[in-house]
Amino acid sequence: MDKVYESPAAALADLDDGASIAVSGFGQSAGAPVSLLAALRERSSRELCLVANGLPPGADPIVEGGRVRHLIVSFTARSGRSSATDQLLSTGAMTFELVPQGTLVERLRAGGAGLGAIFTPTGLNTPIAEGKEVRCFDGKPYLLEPAIRVDYAFITAHRADRLGNVEFRGANRHLAPSFAKAARVAIVEVDEIVEAGELPPERIDLPGIFVARVVRKTVANTLPKYGLHRRPADIAREYNGKPGRTRLQIAEQAADLLPEPSYVNLGLGIPSHLSSFVEDRDIILQGENGILGYGEIVDDDELYPDVFNASGVSVTPRPGISYFDSVTSFEMIRSGRVDVVVLGAYQVDAEGSVANWAVPGMTGGGIGGAMDLVASGGTVMVLMEHRGSNGEPKLVQRCAFPLTGKACVDIVVTDLAVFRRRDGVLAIDSVAPGFTAEEVWALTEMDVPAAGVRNGAGGM
Structure with missing residues (x-):
């Protein structure tokens, strides 16, 4: 069961129009799957639905090319950064659903767990609750949020073996496991690919049963880590x-x-x-x-x-x-x-x-x-x-x-x-x-x- 593909492009060869893709990453660019995004930019796939905490700058050319129809994200905009996404959303050329981060990851976890929905206290008394079912448990109100399942997930990790077992490093796992589990085809790009048995079992953070394809990283992550206009911290107003x-x-x-x-x-x-x-x-x-x-x-x-x-x-x-x-x-x-x-x-x-x-x-x-x-x-x-x-x-x-x-x-x-x-x-x-x-x-x-x-x- 060898899950290693020769290149990111080969791993995306069957990604067609209309696909839904969960793109992992945190902050501006930490853990962004830049190699897979670069391969996606070279494809002609259109009418895509992208799911993410917030799209990393590496996804901008895909959005700017009019290839995305819908976003499900926690951030459509970030302080100090403007992009074509803002214009497309404001004109209605691209639609979106804004989701609190904890709700987003839990909806994906539920999708990967074969569940239909979750109930959460997050978002009550805010615009996020508009039009949603509220149900009380033990006297407390909760919002109904449907599970999310996607066709593909793009994630990044430190190492993987040929069976698809994955080892993350430090804080760079964040959304990746839930994104992978919610996907029909989870693709992971890694720094290093090893043979089965070389990863100590206790260091496997995502079992290979949740991973369909493994590729070696081909593009370095040089995306900006911060917004463009960070305020000086030592100057008083x-x-x-x-x-x-x-x-x-x-x-x-x-x-x-x-x-x-x-x-x-x-x-x-x-x-x-x-x-x-x-x-x-x-x-x-x-x-x-x-x-x-x-x-x-x-x-x-x-x-x-x-x-x-x-x-x-x-x-x-x-x-x-x-x-x-x-x-x-x-x-x-x-x-x-x-x-x-x-x-x-x-x-x-x-x-x-x-x-x-x-x-x-x-x-x-x-x-x-x-x-x-x-x-x-x-x-x-x-x-x-x-x-x-x-x-x-x-x-x-x-x-x-x-x-x-x-x-x-x-x-x-x-x-x-x-x-x-x-x-x-x-x-x-x-x-x-x-x-x-x-x-x-x-x-x-x-x-x-x-x-x-x-x-x-x-x-x-």
């Missing part, structure tokens, strides 16, 4: 002629509020910097890409190959680190085992509702794992600058943008203040040096609660 906290200082302030011991999930943007401020504390960081126990961000991407956070940014492995797939990661999240989730946001309102995946004028957006995280039952902390780059308010009386979660935020840390939700409303807990509570409220477009300001941020 000014208010009333005075500097607030920098993005790094926001993260440092937030780190001081974390309880010990605790498991903490860090989101994209400012929250990702928090990992640089918990090294000596009894805090274990978790990422929805499938990593538990990582440390600070490192600039050298080659120092720790395949060790990265949910932003796709390279990080240090701490003693006791573990890696797993995204199904396991979201089991940790939805089961309430993650104590604190730290997110960025576009808006937070007075009752603690949060919007962080879409703004007016955007077609689709970037949900990622945020909806799963705010529905987890853990403490929800939002880190953001007090006002946007154009001076627009981010703390508002009621969110005008599509909700990520309703009345779920417990703490907000901005460059001007720390807010806590008490008795159903946000109130100032402490202010940044050089500012007063009155100044902060004047820059905040929500009603001032009777609680006013409480001195001292304290812990949770």
